[in-house]
Amino acid sequence: MSINYNKDRLSYYLENILKVSSPTGYTNNINDYLKKELKELKADFIETTKGALIVTIKGLDDSYQRTFSAHVDTLGAMVKEIKSNGTLALTPVGGYMMTAIDGENCTIETLDGRSYTGTVQTIKPSVHISGDEARELKRTPENMEVILDERVSSKSDTENLGINVGDFICLDTRTTFTEKGYIKSRYLDDKASVAVLLYTIELMINNDIKPAHTTNFFISNYEEVGHGAKASIPENTREFIAVDMGAPGPGQNSTEYAVCICAKDSSGPYDYNLRKTLIDVCVKNNINYKIDIYPYYGSDASAVLGAGWDVKAALIGPGVFASHAYERTHMDALIATLDLVIKYSLCK
Structure with missing residues (x-):
């Protein structure tokens, strides 16, 4: 056929x-x-x-x-903790290297249907501040966090957005279809x-x-x-x-x-x-x-x-x-x- x-x-x-x-x-x-x-x-x-x-x-x-x-x-992640400064600790869903999500944009989905954007960063994201400590920091879940694209500076600020422990963190796919037939994406x-x-x-x-x-x-x-x-x-x-x-x-x-x-x-x-x-x-x-x-x-x-x-x-x-x-x-x-x-x- x-x-x-x-x-x-x-x-x-x-x-x-x-x-x-x-x-x-x-x-x-x-x-x-x-x-x-x-x-x-x-x-x-x-x-x-x-x-x-x-x-x-x-x-x-x-x-x-x-x-x-x-x-x-x-793969993905979930909110494990809302930190005192309003950033989010995460726990991975599925098995992957933390280096693979370092610096990736993401969206947090709340239980009541709200969505918030952010970025996955290390707890020492700037070489201008932390120097070699930033370069050598081991990429583990404990050393990663989500920085929200919101004006938050405390745990209560983030909680007031409706974000809670257990909310899903969806990583951007960055999907690209090239003219030569390649497909690049998460x-x-x-x-x-x-x-x-x-x-x-x-x-x-x-x-x-x-x-x-x-x-x-x-x-x-x-x-x-x-x-x-x-x-x-x-x-x-x-x-x-x-x-x-x-x-x-x-x-x-x-x-x-x-x-x-x-x-x-x-x-x-x-x-x-x-x-x-x-x-x-x-x-x-x-x-x-x-x-x-x-x-x-x-x-x-x-x-x-x-x-x-x-x-x-x-x-x-x-x-x-x-x-x-x-x-x-x-x-x-x-x-x-x-x-x-x-x-x-x-x-x-």
């Missing part, structure tokens, strides 16, 4: 998804956007109690189902793959593509803290394929220009036969792919296996450079991932 992929349409989904802040635990707004798009596509979907979205496209075989997942939750992990799956759903519905097996698309919202897909996957799932990201870097085989297929991560090896079949699909269809191993990585497929689900599991995704920092990928990697998801869905 010949399918024309529209890069502009894929970019449309990715850009819109990246515009909506969604750190783990604060995903209502991004779910609202996704549900709006799914309703326009007339897709068959449900929302779980925990807030995951599951889209189902009926296939020729309904008893042996496949489930592709991607996670819409991202949270390409895993919003790039969410965009791929959303566009896959559109292609299947609009082109009346019937997969070989009933195919589910599981959009999880707690992956960054480890339990995104531990519950509520469709009961007839026999194959669970996490569509997340590859991680190019020193000593790695991954690249920003291909779909990356993970052989092993911190949870152990993925299913041998399923990995082999995915690779065979890439070879048969001239899809650019790389096989890799990620020693400090876990996915929704890891969560599914850890929860005791009896499934074959795999992990694929576009290569994303500088993961959990200011990330970069290329449109070629997104198209290769899209092509693999579509072509594998047609395989018996």
Whole structure:
């Protein structure tokens, strides 16, 4: 089957998804956007109690189902303390280096719906004041704080804005699409793959593509803290394929220009036969792919296996450079991932 992929349409989904802040635990707004798009596509979907979205496209075989997942939750932070001078101590949501957010702009979202901008800084942000102490200060959560773009100088000043402990801190994405196909942004992990799956759903519905097996698309919202897909996957799932990201870097085989297929991560090896079949699909269809191993990585497929689900599991995704920092990928990697998801869905 010949399918024309529209890069502009894929970019449309990715850009819109990246515009909506969604750190783990604060995903209502991004779910609202996704549900709006799914309703326009007339897709068959449900929302779980925990807030995951599951889209189902009926296939020729309904008893042996496949489930592709991607996670819409991202890294972020929360207010841990309002300090005596009105600045905010923070606690990270998800695992990342504090150096990756040093100097980043952010937005604080309060429980009553107010938003305030600010900047993440160290507690010694000026070399003119602190000299080498500023340069050598270890970037840890305890040494970072949010400086609000408000005239505050005391704890009560900040409290009067409605800001409280537990409010979410959303980091600016600084999203850029370049003329040469590069995409630079925070949270390409895993919003790039969410965009791929959303566009896959559109292609299947609009082109009346019937997969070989009933195919589910599981959009999880707690992956960054480890339990995104531990519950509520469709009961007839026999194959669970996490569509997340590859991680190019020193000593790695991954690249920003291909779909990356993970052989092993911190949870152990993925299913041998399923990995082999995915690779065979890439070879048969001239899809650019790389096989890799990620020693400090876990996915929704890891969560599914850890929860005791009896499934074959795999992990694929576009290569994303500088993961959990200011990330970069290329449109070629997104198209290769899209092509693999579509072509594998047609395989018996």
